[in-house]
Amino acid sequence: MNLRNHESTLTMTPAAVHTDNVHRHYPMGHTTVRAVDGVSIDVRAGEFLALLGPSGSGKSSLLNLVAGLDRPTSGSVIVHGNNLAALSREQLAKYRLRTVGMVFQSFNLITSMSLLENVELPLRFAEVARSERSVLARQVLERVGLSARLAHRPSELSGGEQQRASLARALINQPKLLLADEPTGNLDSRTGTEIMQLMQSFNQSLGMTIVMVTHEQALAEKYAGRMIHLADGRLDADVANNAATHTAVPHRAASGDAQ
Amino acid sequence: MKLYDVTDLALHNLRESIFRNSLTTLGISVGVASLVAMLSLGIGLQQLASRRLERSGLFDTVVATSRRDLRNFRGPRDEGPPSAESPALDEPARQSISRLPGVVEAYPDIRFITELRFQDKAHLTMVAGIPFSAGNNNDAFEAMQGTFFSSQSAHEAILQKSFAEELQGMKRKTPGDAANGKNDDDTNIADLARPLLGQELILHYAERTPSAGATSAATSGYSVVSRRQSLKIVGVTDIDPDSMRGSARARVFLPLLLAQDLHIVSSDQRDISTTTPTYTSLSVRVANPNQVLAVEDAIKKMGFNAFSLVDANRSLRQFFAVLDGFLAIFGSLALAVASIGIVNTLVMAILERRREIGIMKALGASDADIRGLFFAEAGAMGLAGGAFGVMLGWVIGRLINFGTNIYLTRQHFPPAQVWSLPLWLVLSALAFSLVVSLLSGLYPASRAARLDPVQALRYE
Numbered sequence: 001m002n003l004r005n006h007e008s009t010l011t012m013t014p015a016a017v018h019t020d021n022v023h024r025h026y027p028m029g030h031t032t033v034r035a036v037d038g039v040s041i042d043v044r045a046g047e048f049l050a051l052l053g054p055s056g057s058g059k060s061s062l063l064n065l066v067a068g069l070d071r072p073t074s075g076s077v078i079v080h081g082n083n084l085a086a087l088s089r090e091q092l093a094k095y096r097l098r099t100v101g102m103v104f105q106s107f108n109l110i111t112s113m114s115l116l117e118n119v120e121l122p123l124r125f126a127e128v129a130r131s132e133r134s135v136l137a138r139q140v141l142e143r144v145g146l147s148a149r150l151a152h153r154p155s156e157l158s159g160g161e162q163q164r165a166s167l168a169r170a171l172i173n174q175p176k177l178l179l180a181d182e183p184t185g186n187l188d189s190r191t192g193t194e195i196m197q198l199m200q201s202f203n204q205s206l207g208m209t210i211v212m213v214t215h216e217q218a219l220a221e222k223y224a225g226r227m228i229h230l231a232d233g234r235l236d237a238d239v240a241n242n243a244a245t246h247t248a249v250p251h252r253a254a255s256g257d258a259q
Numbered sequence: 260m261k262l263y264d265v266t267d268l269a270l271h272n273l274r275e276s277i278f279r280n281s282l283t284t285l286g287i288s289v290g291v292a293s294l295v296a297m298l299s300l301g302i303g304l305q306q307l308a309s310r311r312l313e314r315s316g317l318f319d320t321v322v323a324t325s326r327r328d329l330r331n332f333r334g335p336r337d338e339g340p341p342s343a344e345s346p347a348l349d350e351p352a353r354q355s356i357s358r359l360p361g362v363v364e365a366y367p368d369i370r371f372i373t374e375l376r377f378q379d380k381a382h383l384t385m386v387a388g389i390p391f392s393a394g395n396n397n398d399a400f401e402a403m404q405g406t407f408f409s410s411q412s413a414h415e416a417i418l419q420k421s422f423a424e425e426l427q428g429m430k431r432k433t434p435g436d437a438a439n440g441k442n443d444d445d446t447n448i449a450d451l452a453r454p455l456l457g458q459e460l461i462l463h464y465a466e467r468t469p470s471a472g473a474t475s476a477a478t479s480g481y482s483v484v485s486r487r488q489s490l491k492i493v494g495v496t497d498i499d500p501d502s503m504r505g506s507a508r509a510r511v512f513l514p515l516l517l518a519q520d521l522h523i524v525s526s527d528q529r530d531i532s533t534t535t536p537t538y539t540s541l542s543v544r545v546a547n548p549n550q551v552l553a554v555e556d557a558i559k560k561m562g563f564n565a566f567s568l569v570d571a572n573r574s575l576r577q578f579f580a581v582l583d584g585f586l587a588i589f590g591s592l593a594l595a596v597a598s599i600g601i602v603n604t605l606v607m608a609i610l611e612r613r614r615e616i617g618i619m620k621a622l623g624a625s626d627a628d629i630r631g632l633f634f635a636e637a638g639a640m641g642l643a644g645g646a647f648g649v650m651l652g653w654v655i656g657r658l659i660n661f662g663t664n665i666y667l668t669r670q671h672f673p674p675a676q677v678w679s680l681p682l683w684l685v686l687s688a689l690a691f692s693l694v695v696s697l698l699s700g701l702y703p704a705s706r707a708a709r710l711d712p713v714q715a716l717r718y719e
Contacts, residue, residue, distance in 0.1 A: 069621055069712045090625055097623025108618045108716070112275045122622045124264040169622070 022075030037233035050224035101170030105182035160191035269635035290597035291648025294590030361550035387509030388518030404452030405494030605703035617715025633704035641696020
């Protein structure tokens with residue numbers, strides 16, 4: 001990849017994701033957990049961003065806010081021009097359906113359904129005709145190398161195959177943004193690499209913006225275009241400065257917007 | 260999500276927990292079956308009672324009389340001409356009344372007290388003419404021993420049970436007998452009829468004939484000639500076909516045409532100055548009991564008195580409406596219990612499928628999609644339970660009917676349909692089951708729809 005060219009392209013493109021001083025606090029007993037505590041970041045369209053940090057650093061909470069699964073306590077999350085905090089529950093559901101594809105650490109396939117049915121599921125919510133659904137699901141499963149496993153249930157597949165199916169399901173509605181929460185967390189290193197390569201190929205061939213939560217620095221360095229480190233719900237400025245040296249992509253938010 | 264997909268996913272989910280969902284559905288079935296069995300029994304009894312009453316001639320018959328006989332007893336609400344100008348209740352009037360809309364037939368009430376001889380022994384009783392159509396529309400003649408009249412003017416007689424007993428020398432029942440536990444049912448009607456059927460009964464009567472010098476029908480008087488008519492006993496009926504006549508009820512019945520042809524002098528002969536026959540009263544049979552009031556009004560407008568027992572029928576319907584209401588409430592109790600089962604099953608399903616709901620939401624399912632899914636599951640269980648319940652109710656109803664008929668047969672009663680499952684009850688039971696299930700699904704569905712996706716995804 002020509003990093004210099006890629007860098008200039010990203011600099012020109014508007015932010016796909018923009019968070020502005022976003023907070024997410026949970027009450028827990030008599031205390032308040034500040035899962036996300038004033039994070040401001042920009043993710044450019046087509047960028048592959050890795051959110052790094054130890055457990056409890058707030059990476060998944062931030063990802064949930066960007067996914068529209070959760071609402072910020074304060075601050076704003078703007079994805080492709082949509083201020084998620086201002087959307088109704090119905091609009092948020094539409095946003096999750098049309099704009100976002102999600103991949104989880106534990107795959108989150110529905111165990112009672114076959115792979116084909118699992119991948120077709122978002123198309124049902126999008127009210128795509130049955131015949132068209134089947135064609136699209138088969139195409140995307142073929143793309144992740146699972147065309148021979150259409151009728152299998154998740155329990156009959158390996159972890160890697162399940163995660164590939166999960167990727168296929170995330171891609172079926174052709175989202176602009178792919179959010180992955182520890183996608184390799186339950187996989188061995190070889191299978192994890194396969195998944196990362198698949199994600200990288202989607203990023204490069206489809207121009208899909210990817211935000212990936214991981215705690216595996218090596219994987220992030222190898223596949224992500226940029227890394228942001230979180231600690232205690234905030235951007236970790238020290239690591240961010242170091243991370244800048246590992247990635248060629250400039251990242252205004254990581255260097256300057258930490259609270 | 261499209262309705263097809265909601266249904267498809269709901270059925271898929273129901274299949275996944277087939278045992279538990281089948282038990283819940285069975286609970287609904289028992290509830291619906293109880294409701295259907297109760298109501299079908301209520302409806303069956305109502306239909307049986309109504310049929311008996313309607314076919315007794317009490318509720319589909321209007322009795323018309325001439326106002327000339329009651330000129331001082333006109334009610335303030337009576338319509339039509341004054342009594343003095345009221346038309347005669349004669350053959351042209353009968354024909355006019357029989358042409359009124361809704362009227363099936365109008366026939367004269369011919370009844371007279373006379374002497375009947377059986378095996379040289381005289382018996383005095385009331386005799387009445389019965390129209391030939393009564394053979395098909397009066398229960399009294401359907402379940403009787405023997406046969407109905409062979410023709411419209413056959414020389415045949417049908418006896419009421421009490422008269423048959425009298426002919427055989429049995430003591431007539433008195434109110435005291437009933438108080439002592441003796442009643443009509445002690446005598447088997449078949450045993451009673453056997454020696455009488457085919458026997459001869461001699462009717463002694465006074466025939467009215469035009470006087471020997473009468474030049475026209477409108478003048479002069481008539482002569483009375485003593486006659487006798489041989490009759491063959493063809494039937495003995497247990498039920499009293501003439502019950503609405505009270506103390507004037509007849510105990511021997513002749514074909515109406517025969518009774519007319521006998522030209523019997525009756526004690527209330529209207530006009531001795533004419534030989535044109537006038538009738539004491541006409542029985543006007545109406546096609547549908549609902550038309551009784553309209554026909555009654557039309558007859559009154561023609562200048563006759565008319566009365567019917569339609570009000571009594573209305574009270575009967577009111578009674579059955581209340582009975583049905585109570586039966587429905589008792590039947591619904593089982594369905595109410597079943598609905599708690601639905602709530603329980605669906606709430607359990609939410610707990611079990613919490614993560615699945617979270618996944619669906621993460622993939623873009625709206626609250627309405629999740630709500631619709633749980634509603635569809637509740638609805639599918641309700642419909643399946645309703646359909647199975649209707650079948651179960653049908654079987655229970657048939658069993659009740661079967662058992663009742665065994666009992667009736669042992670008690671020497673004719674079999675009866677005490678149970679009825681009309682189409683409207685089937686459809687209503689299905690709809691009711693569906694509505695109850697959907698209402699039961701209301702809380703679980705809204706609870707599932709409100710689930711926080713982040714919390715749901717964390718659920719193990």
